[in-house]
Amino acid sequence: MATNLVDSTPAMNNLLGSESDSQRTLYDFCTSHYVESIYERTIRFDPWYPYVTGTSVVGIKYKDGILLAADMGGSYGSTLRYKGVERLKPVGKHSIIGASGEISDFQEIMRFLDELILSDNMWDDGNSLGPKEVHNYLTRVMYNRRNKFNPLWNSLVLGGVKNGQKYLGTVSMIGVHYEDNHVTTGFGNHLARPILRDEWHENLTFEEGVKLLEKCMRVLLYRDRSAVNKIQILKITEEGVGTFPPYSLKTYWNFSAFQNPTVGAEGSW
Amino acid sequence: MFRNQYDTDVTTWSPAGRLFQVEYAMEAVKQGSAAIGLRSKTHVVLACVNKASSELSSHQKKIFKVDDHIGVAISGLTADGRVLSRYMRNECINYSYTYESQLPVGRLVVQLADKAQVCTQRSWKRPYGVGLLVGGLDESGAHLYYNCPSGNYFEYQAFAIGSRSQAAKTFLERKFDSFMEATRDNLIKDAIFALRETLQGEKMTSSVCTIAILGVGEAFHILDQETVQSLINEFEVVGEDTPTDEASAPDQAGDSDQGAATPAGQGPAPMDI
Numbered sequence: 001m002a003t004n005l006v007d008s009t010p011a012m013n014n015l016l017g018s019e020s021d022s023q024r025t026l027y028d029f030c031t032s033h034y035v036e037s038i039y040e041r042t043i044r045f046d047p048w049y050p051y052v053t054g055t056s057v058v059g060i061k062y063k064d065g066i067l068l069a070a071d072m073g074g075s076y077g078s079t080l081r082y083k084g085v086e087r088l089k090p091v092g093k094h095s096i097i098g099a100s101g102e103i104s105d106f107q108e109i110m111r112f113l114d115e116l117i118l119s120d121n122m123w124d125d126g127n128s129l130g131p132k133e134v135h136n137y138l139t140r141v142m143y144n145r146r147n148k149f150n151p152l153w154n155s156l157v158l159g160g161v162k163n164g165q166k167y168l169g170t171v172s173m174i175g176v177h178y179e180d181n182h183v184t185t186g187f188g189n190h191l192a193r194p195i196l197r198d199e200w201h202e203n204l205t206f207e208e209g210v211k212l213l214e215k216c217m218r219v220l221l222y223r224d225r226s227a228v229n230k231i232q233i234l235k236i237t238e239e240g241v242g243t244f245p246p247y248s249l250k251t252y253w254n255f256s257a258f259q260n261p262t263v264g265a266e267g268s269w
Numbered sequence: 270m271f272r273n274q275y276d277t278d279v280t281t282w283s284p285a286g287r288l289f290q291v292e293y294a295m296e297a298v299k300q301g302s303a304a305i306g307l308r309s310k311t312h313v314v315l316a317c318v319n320k321a322s323s324e325l326s327s328h329q330k331k332i333f334k335v336d337d338h339i340g341v342a343i344s345g346l347t348a349d350g351r352v353l354s355r356y357m358r359n360e361c362i363n364y365s366y367t368y369e370s371q372l373p374v375g376r377l378v379v380q381l382a383d384k385a386q387v388c389t390q391r392s393w394k395r396p397y398g399v400g401l402l403v404g405g406l407d408e409s410g411a412h413l414y415y416n417c418p419s420g421n422y423f424e425y426q427a428f429a430i431g432s433r434s435q436a437a438k439t440f441l442e443r444k445f446d447s448f449m450e451a452t453r454d455n456l457i458k459d460a461i462f463a464l465r466e467t468l469q470g471e472k473m474t475s476s477v478c479t480i481a482i483l484g485v486g487e488a489f490h491i492l493d494q495e496t497v498q499s500l501i502n503e504f505e506v507v508g509e510d511t512p513t514d515e516a517s518a519p520d521q522a523g524d525s526d527q528g529a530a531t532p533a534g535q536g537p538a539p540m541d542i
Contacts, residue, residue: 125376127409132369133370136367136368136370140367
């Protein structure tokens, strides 16, 4: 299970400059040789760096299906600009998707998926695309875009239930994809997965699942600077998608380490 | 059907509202050697007669594997059938690659039918001269479809196409009620009997016929000659509810374990009527 090397908080990587400098070099090199070529069209106009981004998504399998959690923040670089961004959406009857990364690319992906589901429904036969099929379709989309040097700057979590089978998978912006009992994107890989490795088990009830997700989201809220305290949870079971109104987590700031934090660090504030 | 002034072009309607070229294409299907399909809830069996053009040559391949879960038997212009099989294989493999799951057979036959329809509406094309019996699986179980050159497709419990297929159809019409719940082996048995009807007196051996099966949990495969021959022997020896006696007359140099007393002819064979 490869950790996604490119993904962690893309906004931080790029707007701090070091990586984008090398990209600008590549870009300049290309335009001096290729005018009005595919290179100009791709590199010039499409985000090598994202603008409005979402942070981690956490997903787990539980007894009856899948639970996804994500906060509703859309960061504009280091500014926590948008606080009502839905990053979890249903896909057809059998799946739900969560995305981190560039929000406009996620909206584009939703357009692709809505078209896909519509075509699927138009067959009007007893068959429908399940989560596995959607996950693979997304993998193909992401990988092919990456091959054309025009990636959709997202990490996606795709979960669903069909015919009693639970499915949970992830795809990154370069097309790395895998399935597991619990998947996360972004900082969630570093902060939430250790918790899930310890505490996830088969047959979590819905309440236990939500508590586990909240535990992960709380750690992310404390430690991920792009997290906002307004989280959205989406569940999917054989019966269908369950949405819940967004809510905030209770936080505790009276840890002794937070009192007098500069004790022992002369000169800091 | 006789020649008339409206049958030169596929894009010319007759005053009676018929497209004669399409109908002639369906005649081509009837000239091919017989192909039969039957299905139960979980399995589909395809069977066909191997007609070789001379004793020196080998017979044409009429049953094609399209994917693990779909197979097709053709009757008519074999070349057209091969081309369509290649199309079907392509569609299945592309779907598998994108979605990592099997293309539902119901969707494949619609795509095939739409492809055939195109040829009935272009002046520079001609209709495909082949009928296809497509057997496959989708979410709701096993299905058997018939695609004809006109671009129509129908779902069947059992069907037969090609020359002398009427005899097989008569047999199938009598027995089809039992197919849905039939076991895999009984389905094969019924396919063999139906095939025998089309042979009309010719000796039935495994070299004359090809049998293929697919089902839930069983990938499409063509039964090998030995298996087919032993099945033929088994069923001819037992001579169960076979109405035909004259067909079972030919010498079975096979391994009849029972010491086979072939049942004396009771009742007239349908061919006699």
